[in-house]
Amino acid sequence: MTLPVFLAPMEGLTNSIYRRAHARAFPGLAGYYSPFITPNSSKKLTTRELSDILPENNPGQALVPQILTSRAEDFLWCAGKLRSFGYEEVNLNLGCPSGTVVSKGRGAGFLARREELERFLDEIFSQAPCRVSIKTRVGLESAEEFPALLGLFRRYPLSRLIVHPRTRTQFYKGEPRRECFRAALEGSPFPVVYNGDLFCVKDVRAFGEEYPAAAGVMCGRGLIADPGLERRLAGEEPGRERYRAFIDEVLEGYLAVWRDKRAVVAHMKEVWCYMISLFPDSRRHAKAIRKANTVEDYRAAVEALFAEREVVPLDEWSFGRLGG
Ligand SMILES: Cc1cc2nc3c(=O)[nH]c(=O)nc-3n(C[C@H](O)[C@H](O)[C@H](O)COP(=O)(O)O)c2cc1C
Numbered sequence: 587m588t589l590p591v592f593l594a595p596m597e598g599l600t601n602s603i604y605r606r607a608h609a610r611a612f613p614g615l616a617g618y619y620s621p622f623i624t625p626n627s628s629k630k631l632t633t634r635e636l637s638d639i640l641p642e643n644n645p646g647q648a649l650v651p652q653i654l655t656s657r658a659e660d661f662l663w664c665a666g667k668l669r670s671f672g673y674e675e676v677n678l679n680l681g682c683p684s685g686t687v688v689s690k691g692r693g694a695g696f697l698a699r700r701e702e703l704e705r706f707l708d709e710i711f712s713q714a715p716c717r718v719s720i721k722t723r724v725g726l727e728s729a730e731e732f733p734a735l736l737g738l739f740r741r742y743p744l745s746r747l748i749v750h751p752r753t754r755t756q757f758y759k760g761e762p763r764r765e766c767f768r769a770a771l772e773g774s775p776f777p778v779v780y781n782g783d784l785f786c787v788k789d790v791r792a793f794g795e796e797y798p799a800a801a802g803v804m805c806g807r808g809l810i811a812d813p814g815l816e817r818r819l820a821g822e823e824p825g826r827e828r829y830r831a832f833i834d835e836v837l838e839g840y841l842a843v844w845r846d847k848r849a850v851v852a853h854m855k856e857v858w859c860y861m862i863s864l865f866p867d868s869r870r871h872a873k874a875i876r877k878a879n880t881v882e883d884y885r886a887a888v889e890a891l892f893a894e895r896e897v898v899p900l901d902e903w904s905f906g907r908l909g910g
Contacts, residue, residue: 589794590616591816592748594781594806595652595679595721597621599856602643603839609646611832612824614816616802618647619721619748622654622679625664637843641671650719654679656692656702658709669715675745678710680722683754688726694754697735698726707742717745721781721804724766725753732766740774748779748804767797777801784808786900787818810860812899826897829864833857833888841881851884865895 593600593608593615605618623635637643639651651668653676655661665676680703682693689695696703710718720739725731729751739747751766752758762782771778779801784790785808793803809815813832814824836857840850855875862872871894874887 588819589790589800590802591790591809591819592616592779592802592804593618593809594804595619595621595677596806596810598853599810600806602638602640603843604836604857605644605647605649607832607835607839608813610835611828612814612817613646614820616648618644618649619677619804620649620651622652622682623664624654625660626655627657627660629660629663631664631667639668639671639673649673650675650677652677652679652721654682654687654692656690656696656699656706658706661706661710662713662715665710665718666715673716675717675719676714677719677721677748680720681750681754683723683757688754694723694726697723697731697754700734700738704738707738711742718742719746719748720744721748721750723754724749724751724763727753727755729753729763729766732769736770736774744776746777746779746801747774748781750781752782767800771797771799779804781806785811787815788901790815790819807860808900810857811863813861815899818899824897826892829861829897830892833861837881837884847881848879851878851881854884863900864897865891866898868895871895 593605600618600621620639623631623639639649651673653661653664661678668676679693680696684693687693687695691699691702722735725735747770749767749770751763752760767780780793780797781804784793784803784805789808790803805815814829817824837850837854840853841847844850855878858875862868862875865871868891871887871891874890875884878884878887
């Protein structure tokens with residue numbers, strides 16, 4: 587049983603340059619969710635936000651832009667703007683665990699302000715210019731908050747509910763509460779997608795067998811670690827060259843738009859923190875990538891890695907768990 591696979595939004599990692607290279611090298615994902623946009627009363631998207639979601643920068647993807655706010659007016663303005671670009675669905679972020687976001691009552695912080703959240707949902711669902719999906723955690727501090735939240739969500743015509751079944755307090759650690767996902771799946775009038783700790787083919791297959799009624803899985807760290815994960819699920823074995831072409835395209839994409847070459851290298855290193863797990867016995871190469879300060883050093887380190895090591899997916903060797 588193969589479920590549709592979506593790329594999770596990951597701020598700083600899955601921006602348009604990354605997504606574009608991904609969609610070319612590994613087409614097949616059911617959709618891509620953008621990292622969040624934070625609209626405010628200025629009613630202007632930043633240059634960075636705009637360039638990330640402009641349709642011409644996102645070819646070949648079913649892209650859903652994500653919005654982070656607790657003000658209905660700002661959400662509706664932003665959704666209208668995104669609709670004018672042609673987007674038919676926007677996603678509301680109710681999961682971001684970051685301190686500055688939560689303290690303002692946004693992201694996962696909104697989950698604990700249920701009356702305010704209800705007024706917000708009333709307003710956005712009565713006026714939204716397009717479909718609205720929600721990506722949520724199961725509570726701020728405790729999963730016991732989830733049944734009431736679920737009851738609230740079920741009163742609205744969500745196009746999709748994506749559940750990352752951890753509380754804000756857990757951040758990305760600890761076991762996801764799959765029983766919460768099951769509760770969401772059973773009896774919701776909208777499609778429910780699972781997100782959390784699905785890192786390799788085995789994980790996704792086992793999940794699909796246990797939850798065949800899920801509307802899909804959303805993968806974050808697992809897809810950054812193995813951008814070909816969905817292709818493997820579809821029965822392909824993407825070769826080393828494909829990974830090489832992909833990661834080189836990401837690099838070239840950044841070099842074409844960022845003047846600060848050091849920032850480009852720093853960014854590539856972040857991607858490699860995850861992707862290095864595709865290459866067993868690569869400590870030396872990982873160190874060379876980590877130590878690279880110039881584009882030339884970086885290129886040399888990546889060249890050596892691909893020349894000297896094989897691509898072996900996580901299923902087949904014991905890297906350990908990415909989230910651990
Ligand atoms: C660096 C980083 C950035 C993230 N940025 C976002 C974001 O912008 N919006 C969002 O909804 N979730 C964000 N997340 C959460 C992921 O979308 C996802 O829920 C989380 O990584 C768990 O899924 P996984 O176990 O498949 O990685 C981020 C996570 C990480 C680690």
